[in-house]
Amino acid sequence: MKRNLKTKILLIFGILLIPFYFIFSNSNFETEIKSEFTEANSIGELFLHENYLFFNEDGNKLGIMDVSNPNSLDQITSFEGFNGISDIFVSGNFAYVVDRKLGFSILNISILSTPKIVGSFPNVSSDSYIYVEGKYAVISQYESEILLLDLSNPIKPILVSQFPTTQWYFRSYMQDNIAFIANNYSGLAVYDISSSANPHHGSTIQGSEVISGIFVNEEIAYVTVPQKGFYMYNISNPARPNLIGHYEVNAYFQKLDFFDRQIMVSYSNGIIEVLDQSDLHNIEVIGRFDSALTASQDFACNENFCYLSRGSEGLFVLQVKLPKVYSIFLILEIPILIALISISIVNRVKNVRIASMKQRNNEEMTSYASELDLQFQNWENLANLDAKKKS
Numbered sequence: 001m002k003r004n005l006k007t008k009i010l011l012i013f014g015i016l017l018i019p020f021y022f023i024f025s026n027s028n029f030e031t032e033i034k035s036e037f038t039e040a041n042s043i044g045e046l047f048l049h050e051n052y053l054f055f056n057e058d059g060n061k062l063g064i065m066d067v068s069n070p071n072s073l074d075q076i077t078s079f080e081g082f083n084g085i086s087d088i089f090v091s092g093n094f095a096y097v098v099d100r101k102l103g104f105s106i107l108n109i110s111i112l113s114t115p116k117i118v119g120s121f122p123n124v125s126s127d128s129y130i131y132v133e134g135k136y137a138v139i140s141q142y143e144s145e146i147l148l149l150d151l152s153n154p155i156k157p158i159l160v161s162q163f164p165t166t167q168w169y170f171r172s173y174m175q176d177n178i179a180f181i182a183n184n185y186s187g188l189a190v191y192d193i194s195s196s197a198n199p200h201h202g203s204t205i206q207g208s209e210v211i212s213g214i215f216v217n218e219e220i221a222y223v224t225v226p227q228k229g230f231y232m233y234n235i236s237n238p239a240r241p242n243l244i245g246h247y248e249v250n251a252y253f254q255k256l257d258f259f260d261r262q263i264m265v266s267y268s269n270g271i272i273e274v275l276d277q278s279d280l281h282n283i284e285v286i287g288r289f290d291s292a293l294t295a296s297q298d299f300a301c302n303e304n305f306c307y308l309s310r311g312s313e314g315l316f317v318l319q320v321k322l323p324k325v326y327s328i329f330l331i332l333e334i335p336i337l338i339a340l341i342s343i344s345i346v347n348r349v350k351n352v353r354i355a356s357m358k359q360r361n362n363e364e365m366t367s368y369a370s371e372l373d374l375q376f377q378n379w380e381n382l383a384n385l386d387a388k389k390k391s
Helices: 002-026 324-390
Strands: 030-039 043-049 054-058 061-066 074-080 087-091 095-097 101-107 114-122 130-131 135-142 144-149 160-162 171-176 177-185 188-192 200-205 213-217 220-225 229-234 243-245 253-259 262-267 272-277 284-289 298-302 305-309 315-323
Touching: 030 200, 030 284, 043 087, 043 298, 043 305, 054 087, 054 305, 087 130, 114 243, 130 171, 135 177, 171 213, 177 213, 213 253, 220 253, 253 298, 262 298
Parallel strands: none
Antiparallel strands: 030 315, 043 054, 054 061, 061 074, 087 095, 095 101, 101 114, 130 135, 135 144, 144 160, 171 177, 177 188, 188 200, 213 220, 220 229, 229 243, 253 262, 262 272, 272 284, 298 305, 305 315
């Protein structure tokens, strides 16, 4: 009986675990447009900072939007004075903008409703990418020098170094005085900028590849190569990046962003995919968004919401969520599993008690039998004594 009950419990337990296998190993995410913002004529580059989205509005304004409630977007301000914005970066109380009119501009955004330009560096190409860490900004210019600016005094940024080049440079990244510069022709250049006046070119990653960008999540750098996918490097020691994996896909990347264990990938054909990166050696597509909209100009993600700029079509908020059927499975199965485990524990305790009672009863019966044997022996001895006296 015990064996049959145990077998039944294990069988039911195993059957109930099957949906969990599909949930965690082969689950597909649903994507849905939750809200949109179409009041601007055109929306381009985006930068998400905490609960605020900074965006290129109509090419000549810096828009700032409160996205704490993704279902109801609230534009805080629209700061004019630019012409042809090409990149935006935000760090602390400052926003950094590159455009054709002012070059590199620094805005104080401590009061979001009234940003103010406090400094600028005009000698910057309009087609440039910015990355800021600490007091330094790396500006990678298209077909021109790489600039290293000291921002200790935001009112007057100082050029401390530049790298003459004829290459096409794209996105950059900095960590612990190491700068990573994506090169369109000859890989990802790694520079040691601990001596800011004399940066040292330490190494080159994927030197024979055309690199379109570098995107970093925690200690992993994702280096994108058109029509070959992206390569993953561990940069816990940024001076010595270590290749740990490769995700191969025949497509042109626009941008990568991250939330939780997922990678959001935007392709030039307008498709956005959700990739599961829990196992870097086996990255899988678990969600896909494809619409009649044009390709995203830019996108940025926060938790399970992504903000897509679609030029003249506006700004769209894409929600990525686990299908409802999985949620139902989780809601129903967890209590059932807890109940089965409780039943198993109760049965185990019951069996232990029964075994203990049987052992105690056996001991008592053995003791009682011994007492009876002794009593019978005494009676037999008395009977023998009486027989001897009579004889």
